[in-house]
Amino acid sequence: MSNEIMKRFLHRTDVSGRFVVQSSVTGITYFVEPIDNGKPNHLWGDLDPVTKKLTGNYGNQRRGAVSLKESLITSENGFVNIDLFKGSPLAEIDRRDRLYEQGNN
Numbered sequence: 001m002s003n004e005i006m007k008r009f010l011h012r013t014d015v016s017g018r019f020v021v022q023s024s025v026t027g028i029t030y031f032v033e034p035i036d037n038g039k040p041n042h043l044w045g046d047l048d049p050v051t052k053k054l055t056g057n058y059g060n061q062r063r064g065a066v067s068l069k070e071s072l073i074t075s076e077n078g079f080v081n082i083d084l085f086k087g088s089p090l091a092e093i094d095r096r097d098r099l100y101e102q103g104n105n
Contacts, residue, residue: 001078009033009072017064018072021090025097032089033073036065 009018009031017034046055073079085092 005072005077014064016066016070018066021093023093023097026100028096030089030093031073031079033071034065034089035068035071035084 010020013019019032021030021032022028023030047053048055073082075082083092
């Protein structure tokens with residue numbers, strides 16, 4: 001992976017949600033990138049007590065995820081063993097580490 005991709009990956013992680021984990025079991029470095037599926041359930045704001053409507057738009061500026069088309073984790077960018085799944089990325093890393101320890105890698 002190029003230094004440019006690494007810089008982009010770690011730039012404004014509060015907005016992108018991207019992070020890196022190095023396994024203490026395998027030494028493998030995992031690049032994690034939450035993907036936003038575009039559903040509106042991530043909207044934040046204030047509930048107006050009179051109109052019962054959502055006002056403001058605070059949380060949408062830092063959604064902590066990227067769209068699939070914004071993803072930097074691609075084979076063209078030098079990534080291997082790319083996987084898209086639902087659930088906790090840390091639980092998935094733990095699962096992979098346990099498989100490695102059992103010799104099922």
